[in-house]
Amino acid sequence: MTIVAGARILVADDQPDVVRTLTDPLRRAGAFLTFVRDGEEALQRVAGGGYDLVLLDMKMPPHDWGGLWFLEQMQERNAVLPCIVLSGEGQQRQTVEAIRLGARDWISKSDADKELVTRCNSQLETDFSRSVSSMIAGGPGPLAHAYSRYQSTVGGDLQYVGALRLIEETIRLIALIGLATSAPEQCGPLRRVRPGDLARPSFGHWAALLGELASHDKTSEVFRALAQHLRPENDKQIQDLNKLRNNHAHGGHDPSMADRERVLRVVDTWAHRLASTPFMIGSDAQMRFKGEDFEVSVLEHRGALPPRLTRLTLPQPVVLKAGPHLFAAGTAPVPLDPWFRVLERGSNGAGCTLGSFDGTKSSNPKAPLGEDHLTFTDSATGERGIRLADSSASWASVSSWFRTPTDVRDSGPTDG
Template sequence: MTALLSGARILVADDQPDAARTFCRTLRDAGAKIQHVADGQAAWDAIGSQPFDLLLIDMKMPPQEWGGLWLLEQLANARARIPALVLSGEGGKAQVIKAMRLGAADWVDKDSAAEQLHPACVNLLTEVNEAALQNAAEQLPTLLAYRFARYLRATTTDTQVSEGLHTIEAILRFASCIGMAASQPRPIPGLSMSKLRRPSMGTWRDLAFALGRQTETNATAKRIIQALAPDTPTRNAVDALVKLRNDIFHGRTAPKNTDRDTIDCLLRRFAHRTTTNLQLGLAVATSMRFDGNAYTLDALLLRGTATPQPATHHADRPVVDGTILLLDGASAPTDLTPLLASMVTPTGEVRCVQFDGVLDSTDSNGDPIVKYASGDGGDGELRNLPVPTWPAAYQWTTSS
């Protein structure tokens, strides 16, 4: 299972960079992407800006005498669940015990790290890899969880490739919708209104990757994109899967086991990164109270494939009932109107619907009218959908 290290993103926090590079050589030779930082604060900053599959944390480094413990405390307080291996030298056993209590998954003695680190990392990544898809189906926002649940039920190469491609498209769509709903509009090269009328998997890919490059894009959207395709090789892999999807659709090729394996690796990595690095959620607002100082928002949490559950959040401004909100654990809920919307079925079930393009016609003001599709696995025809307009669509496009 050493292949698990190929492409794995590992953050190494150690104030002895030469030693760290030496004992990480076998990981790098196996294809892991290693990033080194010299102290706990730098590690905390890196974790806040990009996804990692695994942390290697030296116990004795800045800040303070035991900066590794400081970093683990920050992770615990933020409820981040990135698996961590701690590196301990002589005299650090008490600190290792405390590190394990703070959530570290395992420890390696620095004196034997050159021999022990590689198998320890493989064992830990094997464990998280096996749990990643189920965790995604249970913990991610419903729009993504539903697709992961369907992917998990697929048993043949054909269905695994088909459901896997649908899941990757759902990720690209989800990130794009958040990016455009929660960011200041800015023209995306090559994006036309005709593409927004009938967006394909290729359109969502182009949108997501372009948003990932724009500095103004909402931070959560960028981190979702990074979790799927953080570097050029994985972006190339996604490009190849878009072509594969088109070739299968037009009968030019049939799914192969190698296609299935590529998709499975991408989805497991994305599932692991999002469930451990991000506090990601969606909710639909149901009511709001104002005590004269702050707003308290009652909402239904759209998580996993289960029935929406009641939750309470604080907001910095009024929110209209029925609004779909992004929850990222770091800031006030973000309004995702009109790219995501809610509806209530005749049986009283709350459903989340997602942007599926704009109509050919516009409203009386010339604004594009949004059309929606189900994204949460609900059965039956969607009726009584909201019919909002999206004036900002013109600001994202470069042509008609």
């Protein structure tokens, strides 16, 4: 099976009948195609998440050369998504400019019926083969470290189990970003996840949380784009992955070769897609006025490395609270506390690291849920169950997401 089978490809061309005919070989090869008529709609679709590749006409709205406009906008947003130009007769100069602006390849429309599937497949193979190492080198810290741990598992059951664990960690991280960047008074109370479920959340609980938040139009745009990369149509793929995880963890199920290939393909696909929604998690931010803009000095948690100081420019001043923030193009920094915390002198001994929520713990099992402490996973080491001395890391700080914050300690049915 080729990589193009199952790939989600965005096709931007203002001649829909012509381009549908040109791209029919991709449809027959198993690709899922979405058609838009101009660069502005293409940009909106890419920002919304869930695509693997863009096929781009040069001469379309907006302006005379909307394809070049689209590529310029992608460059400004640091969005990494492979684009292949569909080049018409007499567009050599514009095609060269498109390559300069980041397009990966070009195909003459007159040769599309013969070359399109092969060239698209080749480009996706290249990007997918690099996706894990690219995430480790430059992805947001929690994802980069998780992918680094996965990369250390090689072959057989270890790689399969490592892939399933990484998939769960990715779902958890994106769900937590949804909680941290959205307002509970607009999106809550949660209905598919009960308070007790978060004492020891399972794959199924994180998947349910992701699905519920993703279906709400009041969650943050950056979260909805990230969630769309993981579930471009619905939750079916994640539900299927959960079944594979449970079969292996609880039933001793020996996965088939097709199961293994499917799970490893998900790992590569998600890493590839997540790169097209660039965001950064930073902590210890300090802002100062610089000319007409505002410069923020921030510890950047990027790549599988200790955090490092970087400087960002913001068009307007913002109030930066203590703790980690999410920085994304076109939006003000968003505080991630209490779902993410900075672990000072982290357990990896590297000064500080990010902790992400992984459950609750009580010193008195008979006490009300509201007295529980939040626990965190060290992003750098994967160590779980870290409890902070800070009293603000308690159930009370997250209880507004739930209808009954002092509910009994009953997590209900669980998938483990």
